[in-house]
Amino acid sequence: MDRLFTAAATRIAAFAGQPAAFTAALALILIWVLTGPVFHYSDTWQLVVNTATTIVTFLMVFLIQNSQNRDAAAMQAKLDEVIRAVEGARNEFIGIEHLTDREVEMIRRRLEEEFAPHPEGKKPADSVERLLERM
Incomplete structure (x- = not known):
């Protein structure tokens, strides 16, 4: 389960940080805006975008936090190794x-x-x- 989540989180986070993801999100918003007149700017029309953005934001918080936790742990391990390898470095750090x-x-x-x-x-x-x- 951990490996599957980590692999999925890594791929999604990598994609989310690309210009293509921004372009796709912008395109979806433009499509939503353009459909406004078709749906007479109804409450349901507004609810669709509000619900979608809320769900995406909620899930992305967990993916971003997972990526940051892994990056920070990897950085600490690397820094610890540098401290161990450098003559005269203070291992207490x-x-x-x-x-x-x-x-x-x-x-x-x-x-x-x-x-x-x-x-x-x-x-x-x-x-x-x-x-x-x-x-």
């Missing part, structure tokens, strides 16, 4: 995506401070743990 937003923000702020000019000759922090202890 592996897995920080599992910390709270506040903890990640503190680490980001401390890293910016660490690499900013240090007028008093302060030494940079040497691990994520030390950064978190300062919170």
Whole structure:
């Protein structure tokens, strides 16, 4: 089931991001607009487009979220591998995506401070743990 959903979500997301998908959606809207006079701009005529766009939007939210989750997980795995492979890199950064937003923000702020000019000759922090202890 997971493989089937992932394959379908990947194909649909790839198609949805193409100019052809935009053109197809635009064509459908134009057809709907052009049929307005035929259906006397009735409530049913309006309901058709409202229902269709609501359903498509609802389903696309899940497909987009699935794509973003997979992309983010793949990116984290790649970054973790880079950290492991680079001599002198701080392995403590592996897995920080599992910390709270506040903890990640503190680490980001401390890293910016660490690499900013240090007028008093302060030494940079040497691990994520030390950064978190300062919170």
